[in-house]
Amino acid sequence: MTDSVTDRFLRYVVIDTQSDARSPTQPSTAKQLTLGRLLVEELLAIGITDAHLDEHGYVYATIPANSGKNNVPVICLCAHMDTAPDFSGTNVKPQVIRNYQGGDIALPGNPQRIIRTSEHPELKNQIGNDIITSDGTTLLGADDKAGLAEIVTAAEILMNNPDIKHGAIRILFTPDEEIARGVEKVDLKKLGADFGYTLDGETAGTVEDETFSADSVEISITGVAIHPGFAFGRMENAIRIAGAIVDRLPKHMAPETTQGKQGFIHPTEISGAMEKASISLIIRDFTEAGLVSKEETLEAILRDVLQSYPGSRYKFTVSQQYRNMKLVLDKHPQVVENALEAVRRAGMAPVRGSIRGGTDGSRLSFMGLPCPNIFAGGHAFHSPLEWVSSQDMEKAVDTVIELAKLWEEQA
Incomplete structure (x- = not known):
C-alpha cells in the first residue's frame, strides 16, 4: 500500500x-x-x-x-x-x-x-x-x-x-x-x-x-394574525400553537428516552411567525405498524391542541424515507x-x-x-x-x- x-x-x-x-x-x-x-x-x-x-x-x-x-x-x-x-x-x-x-x-x-x-x-x-x-x-x-x-x-x-x-x-x-x-x-x-x-x-x-423504518412529518400551522393591541379574543398565534404541540409530544417516545427496539417521535426543526409556523419531525420504528401508530398519535395531539384555536388550521404531510x-x-x-x-x-x-x-x-x-x-x-x-x-x-x-x-x- x-x-x-x-x-x-x-x-x-x-x-x-x-x-x-x-x-x-x-x-x-x-x-x-x-x-x-x-x-x-x-x-x-x-x-x-x-x-x-x-x-x-x-x-x-x-x-x-x-x-x-x-x-x-x-x-x-x-x-x-x-x-x-x-x-x-x-x-x-x-x-x-x-x-x-x-x-x-x-x-x-x-x-x-x-x-x-x-x-x-x-x-x-x-x-x-x-x-x-x-x-x-x-x-x-x-x-x-x-x-x-x-x-x-x-x-x-x-x-x-x-x-x-x-x-x-x-x-x-x-x-x-x-x-x-x-x-x-x-x-x-x-x-x-x-x-x-x-x-x-x-x-x-x-x-x-x-x-429503523423511517418517515418524516411536516406540520404547517396557519394561525390568526392581528395587531397585538387589538388581539383580545381574536389572535391565534401560530408560534404558541407550535410550541404547545411540541410540549405535548410524549416524553417516553423521544430519542433520549428510548433504546433497543423502541421507536420515537423527534422534532428536528421549528420556525415561524404569528400567522404561520412549521414543525419538522422524524418518526422512527422497526415496524410499519409502529410508524403508523406514532403518526396517528402525533396528529391526534395536533387536532387536540387546535381545538383551543378554532380560527386556525393545519396541514400534516408524511413522507417515506426508508424501510x-x-x-x-x-x-x-x-x-x-x-x-x-x-x-x-x-x-x-x-x-x-x-x-x-x-x-x-x-x-x-x-x-x-x-x-x-x-x-x-x-x-x-x-x-x-x-x-x-x-x-x-x-x-x-x-x-x-x-x-x-x-x-x-x-x-
Whole structure:
C-alpha cells in the first residue's frame, strides 16, 4: 500500500461535505463534489480505469474480476461522502492519539468537551491503538469517511495483489445519505451488482441486517394574525400553537428516552411567525405498524391542541424515507452470513446487530440490491465527541478483503 487507511481518512475528513435537507438540488451541497473528485483521482491512481463522478454526485468504479470462474456474484461496496447537518463539519482539525493508554480524552479546541470512558465503554478495547478525534469544535466525519477510506484502501490491496482471487466488485460512493436522499438517483442497471454492503457501522466486528423504518412529518400551522393591541379574543398565534404541540409530544417516545427496539417521535426543526409556523419531525420504528401508530398519535395531539384555536388550521404531510432492510435481507440469508464469516476470517468474533438509524443499504435493499451494513469503526456519530481507531479501520479493510475472497471461493 502506498497510503494507509489512516492516511486516506485524515485526507478526507478535512474536506467539508455536510449535506443540507433544505436544498432541492442533487447533491444537496456542491462541496460534496470536492471529495467526489478527489476519490475519483485516487481510484484512477490505483489502476481502476472506469472511476468517474456522475452528474448527480455519485462516484462509480469497478475492481475488475481476476477469477477464472465466470459465475462469481458481483458485489457492491458502498459508503457515503456527506456528513450530518447536526453539527458543524467546517474546518475539521483531526488529532491522532497514538498508543492510547486509557482514560478520558480531552478535546483541545473546547476543554469542556471530553470523551469519557464512562460514556464510551468501547474505549476499554482500544488500549495500545491510535485514536482519532476532532478538536471538539466540529464533528470528525468518521460517519462515513471511515467507510470511504476503508473501501479505497481495500481496492488498492486487491488491485495490487492478483493472487487474491475475486469477482468483479463495484464501488459506489453516495452524497446526501444523512438527509435520506443518498440513493435517489442511483442507476442500479449501470451499477450492475447482485448484492451490496455498506461500510457505515460502528463497533468492530458488527454486521447489521436490520434498521429503523423511517418517515418524516411536516406540520404547517396557519394561525390568526392581528395587531397585538387589538388581539383580545381574536389572535391565534401560530408560534404558541407550535410550541404547545411540541410540549405535548410524549416524553417516553423521544430519542433520549428510548433504546433497543423502541421507536420515537423527534422534532428536528421549528420556525415561524404569528400567522404561520412549521414543525419538522422524524418518526422512527422497526415496524410499519409502529410508524403508523406514532403518526396517528402525533396528529391526534395536533387536532387536540387546535381545538383551543378554532380560527386556525393545519396541514400534516408524511413522507417515506426508508424501510427496515431486514424484510429484504431475510430472503437472502447468504449475503449476511458471508459478511459474518468474513468478520471471523479477519480475526474477530462477529456480532449481528440492529441499527437505530438507517443506511443507504436500507433504500438499496428495497430497490432490488440486498445490502447489509458492515462496521466502519466510528463512534459517537453526529457529535463533536466522534472518534475512530486506526486499528479498527484496518480490521474493516481486512473484512472487505475476506468478503471478496469468500464470494469467489463459493462460486
